[in-house]
Amino acid sequence: MTQALDQAATLAKTWLEGLDERKVNSTASLETLRSRFSGPLPANGEEPVTVVQTLARDMQDGLLGSAGGRFFAWVIGGGLEAALAADWLVSTWDQNAALYACGPAAAVVEEQAGIWLKELFDLPRDASFAFTTGCQLAHMTSLAAARHAVLKADGWDVEENGLIGAPDLKVLVNDQKHGSIRQAVNFLGLGQSSLVQLKTDSTGRVLTSELEQALSEHKGPKILVLNAADLNIGAFDDYRTLIPMAKNAGAWVHIDGAFGLFARTSAKYSHLANGLELADSWATDGHKWLNVPFDCGVAIIRDQAAHKAAMTIAADYIAPAGAARDQIDWNPEWSRRARGVPVYAALKQLGRSGIEDMIDRCCAHCQAIVRGIGALDNAHVVFDPQLNQGLVRFARPGDTGEEGDLYTKEIMSRINATGEAFFSDTVWQGRRAMRVSVVNCRTNESDVTRAVEAAQWALQMDKVECVS
Numbered sequence: 001m002t003q004a005l006d007q008a009a010t011l012a013k014t015w016l017e018g019l020d021e022r023k024v025n026s027t028a029s030l031e032t033l034r035s036r037f038s039g040p041l042p043a044n045g046e047e048p049v050t051v052v053q054t055l056a057r058d059m060q061d062g063l064l065g066s067a068g069g070r071f072f073a074w075v076i077g078g079g080l081e082a083a084l085a086a087d088w089l090v091s092t093w094d095q096n097a098a099l100y101a102c103g104p105a106a107a108v109v110e111e112q113a114g115i116w117l118k119e120l121f122d123l124p125r126d127a128s129f130a131f132t133t134g135c136q137l138a139h140m141t142s143l144a145a146a147r148h149a150v151l152k153a154d155g156w157d158v159e160e161n162g163l164i165g166a167p168d169l170k171v172l173v174n175d176q177k178h179g180s181i182r183q184a185v186n187f188l189g190l191g192q193s194s195l196v197q198l199k200t201d202s203t204g205r206v207l208t209s210e211l212e213q214a215l216s217e218h219k220g221p222k223i224l225v226l227n228a229a230d231l232n233i234g235a236f237d238d239y240r241t242l243i244p245m246a247k248n249a250g251a252w253v254h255i256d257g258a259f260g261l262f263a264r265t266s267a268k269y270s271h272l273a274n275g276l277e278l279a280d281s282w283a284t285d286g287h288k289w290l291n292v293p294f295d296c297g298v299a300i301i302r303d304q305a306a307h308k309a310a311m312t313i314a315a316d317y318i319a320p321a322g323a324a325r326d327q328i329d330w331n332p333e334w335s336r337r338a339r340g341v342p343v344y345a346a347l348k349q350l351g352r353s354g355i356e357d358m359i360d361r362c363c364a365h366c367q368a369i370v371r372g373i374g375a376l377d378n379a380h381v382v383f384d385p386q387l388n389q390g391l392v393r394f395a396r397p398g399d400t401g402e403e404g405d406l407y408t409k410e411i412m413s414r415i416n417a418t419g420e421a422f423f424s425d426t427v428w429q430g431r432r433a434m435r436v437s438v439v440n441c442r443t444n445e446s447d448v449t450r451a452v453e454a455a456q457w458a459l460q461m462d463k464v465e466c467v468s
């Protein structure tokens, strides 16, 4: 019964122990991967241990080293040891974390994890919360509560009547928003035409004049979505100015804090996120900066009644104090995994001080990578990180903007092909740049050095090519 599990544990440990040495990029091609896994549906079964062994063998060179410290692409955290181990147990216990009755301990642990997160982020202690699959679903959950509340204030019951004939609801958004906001708006039936883009200044903050104008133009129900660290430069909006303006106009304010909410855990960086506690809802991720395994997002919502009305069929029922918390009342799914349990384990492993230390280390490493690469010939710092996100561009003297864009892509591909470090790119202010994101608890000084050396090597290839 446990042979396959023993095998999986051994394979997992070998994988983790090899992360520092293994190439961080995938080396198997799409054709190779397809050829390994395609074929007819097996007519007969195999021994579980054989299934696990061959699966791991055939997947290995098609995996990215994103769990390790040399992965700086997108915004992808690693896995703290206690969180990963707890995640294994969650699968093993296989509780349906929809109801207290289906998994009493899982419900209580998730409840405590939510309480701790509100404390960690210093958000209203009486807010409700939900552990979702990711920040995208945390946005959807929060915006569903927002949709309920602002339409109710206009005399419309959206859960009962849907949106046909509803008052015209507008979603005012920072124009540097993440794509997951657009998706959430679509899922909620509001459509892209409900979005009103608010222009930002050169530091990624919504211009006050833009919000002023949007509020005066849209007298009906509205939601304002602000950033707590946008994906390119980690920009934070001016909450103390914008949130009171929006609230005075009757808007619900939602914060995309996928990773930026964690700035509030650090004495060094919390000033960036001052004032966001004035909002109505916040979405963040466990699988980014808290370093719990995928999948884990969190929605925190000030108005419990609106949250519950949007998520549960017993819309106006609030559990009496002291009663168990049924996750189904707060989550968009029915059956679900107890993804709050690894969060509990992560918070226990690190404590407040460990989290602050992890946040500060990631930021320092990001700054060192951006400055280290930016100091190389033909490399340019586009954005020096104020948190854990920075931008670098590669361009030779005399390159046009387009040539610089292509060269940036080329150098980044060369770096990634070394297997020493892995980055992703973006377009920021109209120009391509390589993005440096550090959210992995494993990243250390040696990883920083290896990333800078890989960039140096990639840039020097030009000189080698010229000589030959």
Ligand SMILES: Cc1ncc(COP(=O)(O)O)c(C=O)c1O
Pocket: 074, 075, 133, 134, 135, 136, 137, 178, 180, 229, 230, 231, 256, 258, 259, 285, 297
């Ligand atoms: C700023 C921001 N918001 C939202 C998301 C979506 O998060 P998730 O992928 O967990 O749904 C991301 C993902 O990278 C992000 O960077």
